[in-house]
Amino acid sequence: xxxxxxxxxxxxxxxxxxxxxxxxxxxxxxxxxxxxxxxxxxxxxxxxxxxxxxxxxxxxxxxxxxxxxxxxxxxxxxxxxxxxxxxxxxxxxxxxxxxxxxxxxxxxxxxxxxxxxxxxxxxxxxxxxxxxxxxxxxxxxxxxxxxxxxxxxxxxxxxxxxxxxxxxxxxxxxxxxxxxxxxxxxxxxxxxxxxxxxxxxxxxxxxxxxxxxxxxxxxxxxxxxxxxxxxxxxxxxxxxxxxxxxxxxxxxxxxxxxxxxxxxxxxxxxxxxxxxxxxxxxxxxxxxxxxxxxxxxxxxxxxxxxxxxxxxxxxxxxxxxxxxxxxxxxxxxxxxxxxxxxxxxxxxxxxxxxxxxxxxxxxxxxxxxxxxxxxxxxxxxxxxxxxxxxxxxxxxxxxxxxxxxxxxxxxxxxxxxxxxxxxxxxxxxxxxxxxxxxxxxxxxxxxxxxxxxxxxxxxxxxxxxxxxxxxxxxxxxxxxxxxxxxxxxxxxxxxxxxxxxxxxxxxxxxxxxxxxxxxxxxxxxxxxxxxxxxxxxxxxxxxxxxxxxxxxxxxxxxxxxxxxxxxxxxx
RNA sequence: GCACCGAUGGUCUAGUGGCAUGACUUUGGCCUUCCAAGCCAAUAGCCCGGGUUCAAUUCCCGGUCGGUGCACCA
Numbered sequence: 001x002x003x004x005x006x007x008x009x010x011x012x013x014x015x016x017x018x019x020x021x022x023x024x025x026x027x028x029x030x031x032x033x034x035x036x037x038x039x040x041x042x043x044x045x046x047x048x049x050x051x052x053x054x055x056x057x058x059x060x061x062x063x064x065x066x067x068x069x070x071x072x073x074x075x076x077x078x079x080x081x082x083x084x085x086x087x088x089x090x091x092x093x094x095x096x097x098x099x100x101x102x103x104x105x106x107x108x109x110x111x112x113x114x115x116x117x118x119x120x121x122x123x124x125x126x127x128x129x130x131x132x133x134x135x136x137x138x139x140x141x142x143x144x145x146x147x148x149x150x151x152x153x154x155x156x157x158x159x160x161x162x163x164x165x166x167x168x169x170x171x172x173x174x175x176x177x178x179x180x181x182x183x184x185x186x187x188x189x190x191x192x193x194x195x196x197x198x199x200x201x202x203x204x205x206x207x208x209x210x211x212x213x214x215x216x217x218x219x220x221x222x223x224x225x226x227x228x229x230x231x232x233x234x235x236x237x238x239x240x241x242x243x244x245x246x247x248x249x250x251x252x253x254x255x256x257x258x259x260x261x262x263x264x265x266x267x268x269x270x271x272x273x274x275x276x277x278x279x280x281x282x283x284x285x286x287x288x289x290x291x292x293x294x295x296x297x298x299x300x301x302x303x304x305x306x307x308x309x310x311x312x313x314x315x316x317x318x319x320x321x322x323x324x325x326x327x328x329x330x331x332x333x334x335x336x337x338x339x340x341x342x343x344x345x346x347x348x349x350x351x352x353x354x355x356x357x358x359x360x361x362x363x364x365x366x367x368x369x370x371x372x373x374x375x376x377x378x379x380x381x382x383x384x385x386x387x388x389x390x391x392x393x394x395x396x397x398x399x400x401x402x403x404x405x406x407x408x409x410x411x412x413x414x415x416x417x418x419x420x421x422x423x424x425x426x427x428x429x430x431x432x433x434x435x436x437x438x439x440x441x442x443x444x445x446x447x448x449x450x451x452x453x454x455x456x457x458x459x460x461x462x463x464x465x466x467x468x469x470x471x472x473x474x475x476x477x478x479x480x481x482x483x484x485x486x487x488x489x490x491x492x493x494x495x496x497x498x499x500x501x502x503x504x505x506x507x508x509x510x511x512x513x514x515x516x517x518x519x520x521x522x523x524x525x526x527x528x529x530x531x532x533x534x535x536x537x538x539x540x541x542x543x544x545x546x547x548x549x550x551x552x553x554x555x556x557x558x559x560x561x562x563x564x565x566x567x568x569x570x571x
Numbered sequence: 572g573c574a575c576c577g578a579u580g581g582u583c584u585a586g587u588g589g590c591a592u593g594a595c596u597u598u599g600g601c602c603u604u605c606c607a608a609g610c611c612a613a614u615a616g617c618c619c620g621g622g623u624u625c626a627a628u629u630c631c632c633g634g635u636c637g638g639u640g641c642a643c644c645a
Contacts (some may be wrong), residue, residue: 014581020636025619026619026634027618027637029636081645088573193645197643198643199643199644200643201637206604300645363604381572389622412611443587476604476605482604505597505598505605507606507608508603508604510607511607514607517608525605544606546605
């Protein structure tokens with residue numbers, strides 16, 4: 001069954017987009033190599049992403065290690081949440097959560113038991129699937145994080161990061177200062193993340209090492225209005241909300257402004273990035289008819305997220321594939337890191353107007369309290385501050401003992417305190433992109449075969465913004481000086497910062513086909529007229545149309561074509 | 572991780588207990604004045620480990636990778 005997937009992967013392998021990793025030693029499932037064209041294309045997708053998030057949104061990029069110490073992932077919940085105690089039934093081979101099986105048989109606190117204890121208990125318990133006992137089976141941990149040790153002596157436990165986000169969260173304090181203590185601000189990271197999948201299949205869709213591009217945008221919890229919401233408010237996006245999924249309906253095409261106003265999308269930030277993602281995926285060359293946004297159902301949503309949408313792209317082989325997740329993660333992560341680290345993970349937000357609060361303050365006379373209460377003096381002073389004194393003195397309870405502190409041991413002052421603002425723990429809006437999946441989706445959507453004069457023409461109609469090779473330079477004949485002129489042009493084009501490929505092998509038609517197959521958007525051909533009038537042929541991949549342009553303008557024209565500043569048909 | 576199926580030049584593939592097919596691609600040459608033309612030549616392959624055998628790419632066992640189903644996938 002040669003479906004599009006087979007054809008795309010065959011082409012990807014043959015032409016140097018994607019290869020199985022360490023193929024000569026047998027490869028490892030879930031690990032891939034990007035070949036020369038794949039690596040170039042991936043870099044261009046990442047750079048296009050930077051255009052959107054770094055250049056246009058103003059979110060600076062940081063780079064954190066892929067290896068992180070244990071504390072990070074204890075705080076994030078990955079050490080616990082990503083590790084289940086599993087047991088496999090020796091009879092029917094079914095997998096079960098070891099603690100769940102125990103708890104179903106009234107074993108209390110099974111979750112906290114060790115693997116040995118669980119194995120011991122399970123020995124006499126029946127498998128929920130087949131009814132036979134687990135005798136002979138051993139409970140084992142199952143954590144999807146790659147584990148390692150940092151430094152000699154295996155002293156420190158480390159993990160390969162399962163997402164790039166945690167690096168941004170742990171740098172929160174530094175980032176807040178970098179952005180001069182103001183909300184909102186955003187930070188992005190593009191890099192590798194790791195998940196030790198049990199059974200990674202589906203080619204490039206499910207990898208053990210994959211590239212994420214994530215933005216973490218820190219916003220005031222009460223102000224989730226995006227400052228540039230107007231830019232995307234009128235953009236129509238296919239949304240498949242909870243309602244459509246429950247009624248098994250098609251996505252609704254609706255403006256993002258309307259979606260936010262009607263409450264389908266939780267807030268402007270989430271809506272804004274849904275629209276931006278729509279824009280970005282189409283700019284990469286994904287087919288608009290095969291993109292939709294699906295809202296997470298309440299029961300699949302992570303417990304901390306208030307709203308979460310996946311950008312899904314339709315694949316002929318895999319169905320709708322999640323390529324981007326856009327979540328409002330609330331303050332879950334910052335709260336978790338605050339608890340683990342002791343730092344506050346808050347921003348000080350000044351009020352528009354200072355608040356003045358009049359209050360009674362009870363100030364202890366430490367000179368008198370000290371000798372009287374000795375080591376307990378400090379505790380007494382603190383209790384005094386919170387007490388409500390009467391004329392006879394203030395009654396406090398110290399270690400269960402009621403003590404009356406006479407008025408001469410403290411002073412009561414009425415005092416005005418100025419409150420200039422408050423500490424606010426931001427909420428996090430997180431658009432998270434799976435670059436590998438996007439690259440595959442674009443390849444699949446761009447793959448096209450058409451019949452030209454009885455021959456099959458294979459052409460990758462990828463966006464000229466992410467095509468690995470941008471221009472092919474072809475001498476019609478590799479003689480009569482045509483090759484010399486072509487090589488000169490080649491150098492000029494490369495000087496312009498474009499990626500060009502020179503090809504003088506075989507008939508001209510064959511060379512066009514070669515370039516079509518790797519998605520090169522433009523080809524320049526030097527022919528005999530070039531020597532007469534200094535013009536060259538410029539051919540466009542998608543239409544196969546050709547025009548002649550003066551070779552002096554070539555490099556500049558190409559640059560404008562590729563940046564989308566001018567259209568081929570207007571030349 | 573389980574079950575079933577598969578693995579042969581770069582790609583697709585034929586086939587076999589004893590010299591391993593063909594096509595396409597690629598490279599060089601001839602030819603060729605714009606869309607995979609033709610001719611000549613060259614390069615290049617039986618997934619890995621063990622077993623059976625005089626001899627294994629072929630048969631057997633184990634593994635790896637890929638596909639499918641199950642399980643897993645905050």
